[in-house]
Amino acid sequence: MTCWLDAQSLQLPIIDISPLAGRQGDCTTVVKQLEQACRETGFFYIVGHGIDEKLQQRLEDLSRQFFAQDLATKMQIRMALAGRAWRGYFPVGGELTSGKPDRKEGVYFGSELDADDPRVKANLLLHGKNLFPPLPDFGETVLEYLSVMTGLGHTIMEGIALSLELESSYFYDRYTANPLILFRIFNYPPDEDPHSESWGVGEHTDYGLLTILKQDDSGGLQVKTGGGWISAPPVANSFVCNIGDMLDRLTGGFYRSTPHRVRNPSPSDRLSFPFFFDPNFDAQIQPIPTRQIIQDDLYERWDKASVHQLQGTYGDYILSKVAKVFPDLRQTI
Ligand SMILES: O=C(O)CCC(=O)C(=O)O
Numbered sequence: 001m002t003c004w005l006d007a008q009s010l011q012l013p014i015i016d017i018s019p020l021a022g023r024q025g026d027c028t029t030v031v032k033q034l035e036q037a038c039r040e041t042g043f044f045y046i047v048g049h050g051i052d053e054k055l056q057q058r059l060e061d062l063s064r065q066f067f068a069q070d071l072a073t074k075m076q077i078r079m080a081l082a083g084r085a086w087r088g089y090f091p092v093g094g095e096l097t098s099g100k101p102d103r104k105e106g107v108y109f110g111s112e113l114d115a116d117d118p119r120v121k122a123n124l125l126l127h128g129k130n131l132f133p134p135l136p137d138f139g140e141t142v143l144e145y146l147s148v149m150t151g152l153g154h155t156i157m158e159g160i161a162l163s164l165e166l167e168s169s170y171f172y173d174r175y176t177a178n179p180l181i182l183f184r185i186f187n188y189p190p191d192e193d194p195h196s197e198s199w200g201v202g203e204h205t206d207y208g209l210l211t212i213l214k215q216d217d218s219g220g221l222q223v224k225t226g227g228g229w230i231s232a233p234p235v236a237n238s239f240v241c242n243i244g245d246m247l248d249r250l251t252g253g254f255y256r257s258t259p260h261r262v263r264n265p266s267p268s269d270r271l272s273f274p275f276f277f278d279p280n281f282d283a284q285i286q287p288i289p290t291r292q293i294i295q296d297d298l299y300e301r302w303d304k305a306s307v308h309q310l311q312g313t314y315g316d317y318i319l320s321k322v323a324k325v326f327p328d329l330r331q332t333i
């Protein structure tokens with residue numbers, strides 16, 4: 001079942017980033033489109049990104065193979081086994097959004113760090129080795145994907161810097177030389193009850209700078225706009241990008257982190273692959289000096305928390321969020 005929309009009926013922009021990704025040609029149009037998208041919805045599609053389709057297909061095939069296994073087999077790489085690195089598998093209902101269990105299962109991955117890495121030696125949470133499913137090529141495929149997507153994250157952040165009239169390396173120089181990379185593979189089972197109250201993932205914003213999402217052709221991602229909820233359906237060979245809380249904080253709310261949620265509308269499993277490109281763990285995120293706080297939206301936000309009044313590092317911020325979505329892991333924090 002593939003139902004590609006024509007660009008007319010799509011309510012979110014599609015941006016061809018090839019001039020940015022290829023580091024050639026004139027980037028003026030791309031930069032303008034990024035600014036408009038970040039101002040209007042904080043959600044946009046990118047094409048011309050250069051991420052190999054065969055690699056993406058391999059990742060999707062392996063992921064389907066993993067989720068098709070029985071629960072006991074999947075639990076062999078359960079998150080509890082990764083301790084402080086916060087990696088591995090969680091079953092349906094194992095993750096909460098705003099205190100409610102999500103209708104999804106998934107696997108968490110991150111940058112692969114050995115025991116002698118200073119961050120692992122320092123016992124930093126979210127840092128360490130991955131728990132890969134023991135399927136041939138799984139680990140290699142995920143690590144290759146993380147590597148190319150990290151490059152893409154830097155590229156898009158350069159475009160976003162230019163869109164804010166900053167030098168292209170603004171974010172790299174201050175916040176993303178060692179980005180915190182979190183990567184998740186989710187499987188949303190079909191929802192047999194059309195009236196069910198439960199969401200695949202409930203309304204939330206993402207915590208970091210930028211999320212780059214690969215989704216299969218099921219649909220079901222929804223984005224909150226001034227005019228209500230709209231769909232972000234699958235578009236061939238694109239990624240959906242959205243702004244996270246740290247870019248909202250940096251820009252004083254000029255670019256807002258946009259709430260979104262998911263419900264699988266299809267009769268089969270929905271797979272998605274969100275890649276989170278986040279600031280260095282130890283970075284103190286300071287507003288860009290040329291930006292004023294437009295208006296703190298804490299009372300309208302899903303979590304009633306202000307991104308503009310944060311104290312501490314990005315690591316402190318994300319750990320406070322992790323403790324809420326995985327209460328069982330709280331004791332490791
Ligand atoms: O599955 C999706 O399409 C989105 C997932 C998401 O919003 C998240 O993991 O933050």
Ligand SMILES: [Fe+2]
Pocket residue numbers: 204205206211260
């Ligand atoms: Fe999200």
